[in-house]
Amino acid sequence: MPPRKRTRDDGDEPVAKRRSSRQAAAAAAASTKKPDVKDQASVDKAKKAAPSRTKERTTASEKDESKGDSVKKTNRATAKSATATTVEKKTPAKKSSKAKAKREEDDDDDDEVKGETKTSSKSEKVAKDDAKSSRAVSEDPDIDSIPTTNPDAPRHDGEWYWLMKAEPESRFENGIDVRFSIDDLRSREKPEGWDGIRAYAARNHMRNMNAGDKAFFYHSNCKEPGIAGVMEIVKEFSEDKSARRPGTPYYDPQSSKDNIRWSLVHVEFRKKFAVPIGLKELRELGKPGGPLENMMMLKQGRLSVSRVSAEEWKALNEIADKKAQEAGLKHETTKLVK
Numbered sequence: 208m209p210p211r212k213r214t215r216d217d218g219d220e221p222v223a224k225r226r227s228s229r230q231a232a233a234a235a236a237a238s239t240k241k242p243d244v245k246d247q248a249s250v251d252k253a254k255k256a257a258p259s260r261t262k263e264r265t266t267a268s269e270k271d272e273s274k275g276d277s278v279k280k281t282n283r284a285t286a287k288s289a290t291a292t293t294v295e296k297k298t299p300a301k302k303s304s305k306a307k308a309k310r311e312e313d314d315d316d317d318d319e320v321k322g323e324t325k326t327s328s329k330s331e332k333v334a335k336d337d338a339k340s341s342r343a344v345s346e347d348p349d350i351d352s353i354p355t356t357n358p359d360a361p362r363h364d365g366e367w368y369w370l371m372k373a374e375p376e377s378r379f380e381n382g383i384d385v386r387f388s389i390d391d392l393r394s395r396e397k398p399e400g401w402d403g404i405r406a407y408a409a410r411n412h413m414r415n416m417n418a419g420d421k422a423f424f425y426h427s428n429c430k431e432p433g434i435a436g437v438m439e440i441v442k443e444f445s446e447d448k449s450a451r452r453p454g455t456p457y458y459d460p461q462s463s464k465d466n467i468r469w470s471l472v473h474v475e476f477r478k479k480f481a482v483p484i485g486l487k488e489l490r491e492l493g494k495p496g497g498p499l500e501n502m503m504m505l506k507q508g509r510l511s512v513s514r515v516s517a518e519e520w521k522a523l524n525e526i527a528d529k530k531a532q533e534a535g536l537k538h539e540t541t542k543l544v545k
Contacts, residue, residue: 350397350442350473355418357443362417368520369412369422370504371401371438371474372511376429380456389424389435389479393539398473402447403457405469409512413472414444422474423515423523425504426483433485434523436538442473480527481536488526498522 375388385403392399404410420440426432447469449455450462462468493499499522503513515523531538 350400353442353445353473355442357445359414360417360443361415363415367415367417367420368515368517369416369420369440370425370434370513370515371422372425372427374428375426375435378428381454381458383456385456388426389438389476392424392438392474393476393479393541395476398441398475400447400471400473402449402471404447404471404511405450405457405459406511408507409510410470412512412514414470416440416443416472418443421477421520427511431483431485433483433489434480434527435483436479437477437524438474439477440472441475444470444472447471476541478541479539481531481538482527482534484523484527484530492522492526 373387374385375390377384377386379385401413404413418440422438422440423434424436424438426435446467449457450459450469451464452458459468489499489502489505491497493502493505499505499519502515502519504510504515507513527538
């Protein structure tokens, strides 16, 4: 009778057949047996391939990790940008103003580096503009270039005589000492411009002067005012440019090239009296019946340039000669005076 298959107790599946002790020993020996050469070559080949596959898996893993890092970095940068944008939106306008002010300060620093050039260019531009202006600052022309006669000066017959005042003691006008005495005039090697006249009556008298006229040099506004000597008009009137030169003692902002308000004449020293004729003496001579009864200077005491008649001129020169003779002195002269 053929063997019957064992089944579970429930009879649904067959039950494994039991091995004998001989079969178990044979199976154990077979599991410990070395593989043959052919099988060993397959095993070695598998082992050699294993590191390469491991390396490939590692490289792929690194690439995935690097890719992951790049994604992380990109994500972090995006997050940082978003955060900065959020912070900027939340930052008050005051901080923005401070940043703008800082940028402006930096710009100012750059400008300071170039400041010298800018300032120099600006100064040159102002100077050019001033040169074009009617009030342009200019130096007095060379005296030799000024003509002796002026066609605009009215002509008169013979010599006319004048009296012109100057202050021999220090007095400051606009920070400048305006002192000028007959000794100062005598020291001049070239004709002296009689500038600083700012009264129309006195200016008009100078415009009527002709070259060759004579004038008394009168010391004014001093301890002993009076006639100190004689000078001669050597150049007829021209523009007093000091009137439109800022910083001069008698600067006049209304004077310009198009509106020449003030004039001067040029004079030269001729004689210094040995003994001056003082104001007190002049007033005595100007009393009714005296030789100076009608003298303009005594009647208009504040006028700095006045007319002197021929009679008055002659009388005063005679008085000066007499005083010098009585004192035993001589006048100081550069040449004979008629």
